[in-house]
Amino acid sequence: MIHARFVFDLGRGFALACLLALAAGNAEAQPAFNISPPGGAPAATAPPAAQPFGMPPGNAPSQGSTPAAPGTSPFPMGAQTGQSAVPPQPYQPPAPSSAQPPAQAQSPAAPTPFQMRPGQPAPPAAVSAPAATPGTAHAMRTPDRYIVPLKRLRFEGEIDSRAWVTNVSEEEAGRAATLLVGYTNAVVVMPEASRLRVTINGQSIIETPITSSQEVTQIVAPIRAGVLRAGANLVRFEVTQRHRTDCSVASTYELWTDINNAATGIAYAGGLPPLTGGLDDLPAVGVDENGATRIRVVTPGPLEGGGSARVLRAVQGIALRGRFPHPVVSVSDGAAGPTPRGTVTLVLGTAVELPRLMGSPPAEAAMQPVARFVADRRLGGPTLVVAGPLASDVDTAIDRLNTLPVSARNSVATSGRFAPDAPLFTGARRVRLADLGVSTQEFSGRRFRVRFGIALPADFYATAYGQALLLIDAAYTAAVRPGSHVDVYVNDQIASTLTIGTRGGGLFQRQPLKIPLTNFRPGINRVWIEVVLDTEADARCLPGATLPGDDRFVLFDSSEFVMDGFARIGRTPDLAAFAARAFPYRMDVNPLAVVLARHDAPTVSSGATLMARLALAKGEPIPIDSSPASSTLGERPAIFVGAIGQIAPGILGQVGIAEATRVNWVAGPGDDAAARPPGSDASYDDVLQRFRSRQKPGGDGSAAPEPGTTTPDDTPEVYERWRENLSGGGGIGGMLTSFEGWTKRTFGISYSSLRIGEAEQTLFEPPPRTSVLLAQGLAPNGSSTWTLVSGRTAEGLAAGMDSFTAQEVWTRISGQAVAYQAATGTLEQRDAAQYRFVITEPLGFANFRMVAANWLSINILPYALILVFCGIVLGTATTFLLRRLGRTA
16 A cells, blocks of 8 residues: 555656646747837837647747748648648757846747748748737837828738838938838638738838737838838738638628738837938928828918918928828927927028027028028927028028929829829820739639729810720639629729630630729729639638639739720819819919918918828929909909808808808817827727617617617618608609609619709708818809818818828819718718819810710700701701602602
């Protein structure tokens, strides 16, 4: 008995000793890593390494593996290609190091790369860290330069990419730099088969699995010397995403990866160097974490007496020279604090006024006009001084700022947001996809999508007739079943479809897809090519089927986008042309009358933001007159800016706005977005919360609505339901309504398109929560154009112009009037009932014929009457001719 007890105790002690030894070995085998921001900030530790899907614990690849060649697949290919995968190697913990501090020795291990292809080890993974949360030691590194030019950058589907240009100064290009990328992704994204790749000037900087479905992860990777260059640098993000379990096309819409702007950018050794050069360094100002470039204007005092005109002129030159994708102006009449990232401070004044505005004024400003960057201890950051001995010298410095080299007219600058620049189609032209930034791509998934942009002139007039062509060079394998299709979208609207109807694979050579011009508009147009592939393997969806396999489809960059000649004639009012090319103000050589309701800081800020945006649209500065004579105002083009209550009488009615707006708009509920800081996501969260509240009774703390009651958001649906119910009634009214429904479903023709029973258009009154109101109409003389930009208050207008001039909203502007709600991001549009043609091109026979064709296509009733009249004339002439010939019909 004693012997048995002794053996039992001995075995238990041996097992306990083994467990302790194993625990100690595991603790020592988890190396720590440091994320040290410039300046020696405390290091952050990373979360435990993510294991590849299907790999047992303890079989992670070792840290010392050799990097694989770029472009290798992010998953084992043996199961797909018939090759045998390399068996997993047992995990061997490194020997303990006595020099390693105990705190670091017990830190979690960094994410390790996984095997990418049989026989080829994976590249070392970039360092990542979770987002900082209260009560934790983890911290994100803050970039010295933000690089995302959008408020929100999301990649969707199985493949997606985005490219744009980021400018750096010469001193930045010579410093050691690190690329930071923060991101999060959908939980259904499979990390083993999903990759995020970032390149700068064609050089791969980051290639990592997408493994951040729980919280924001920041990837940290060094930028090799020589990759960054002074001036423009092409940054490209590419994602490949696969679903964890679902093989259907519908599941591809669940795949997304969001880039966190605040954690994405470039960090420099020693911090961001100051800008102290000339005007050529303006593009290096960059963007802030919301994708906007802030132009902070510091003036010596009141803006009356020509001060506002100088501000409106100077910001145009800054926006054009800087090629900023989204300039936002704020004016302050005194000292300001340090300049934030993505902001340029413009100090505007005479030499005697500069010491009150900045800490280190340039000495040469007392002798000659100056327009250059200086390093200022009080303002910090990029500080641009535009000054001179006298006020006239300040104007001379602004003229120097606005003197720009002549740029090419065959494209529109868009590379600050998406590269390359959009080609400008002024008539018949064809462009290869390779020149539009679309390369030859092979695809093995279910939904393939690429996109590109084209630009059309402000006098584009062909939305009711004509077509473009997409000549596709592509191929698909025998695995693709009939019913698959190629779709073309224009500005988020389906425009054309090509159905694949043959089995056994096929090759498209110059296959034409006809794209009606209905969805095209003046300015930038976004075109998407989407290919939906249906295969038998996806229908079965066996285990592992979501992993990439053999390629099924290829799109060649030799494909072409072709547009024939189209009608060229301008119209006014037309806010789409106004937003696209500052039309019709770009045609007048005389200074544009910019009437500010008040010469205070908020109103001047709003006017300056608008003029910076219009200068970018036009491609050159717009001469302005901010103090026009009231006696001549009714005979010249003008823009009015200010709070609705401060707009002079008679202007609202001239641009089609009801006078009651002055009272009803101000007395209605306010727009909460105006009080939020720029870039706040509270508006999105509020809308989401209201949506969720409607999904359950009493979700917002109130009782659920009784059956039969409606909310204001339900009113359109209720109206349509009652209209459909009543249209089935008897009588002549029911018959006419049914006939209208049939013609609309069959031919797309309704009574409104025939202009039958169309009442005179009433004056527009914006919704109560409108942030920015933009309206256009004719001046009292009937030959000039007036435009109104207004808000509830001057401060609310300045806050709303921030998001209203963003590209996502600005390119959606059209019609005669629009009301923008910043809280929801919605636009309510009023189309123009009547407009005036503006001759922009010689009305030769070809152009006149196309203009007439488009006008008659819009005005169907006159077209039908003309056809009837021509038929009557032809019949009468034929009858008289037959009688003269002695014959009877």
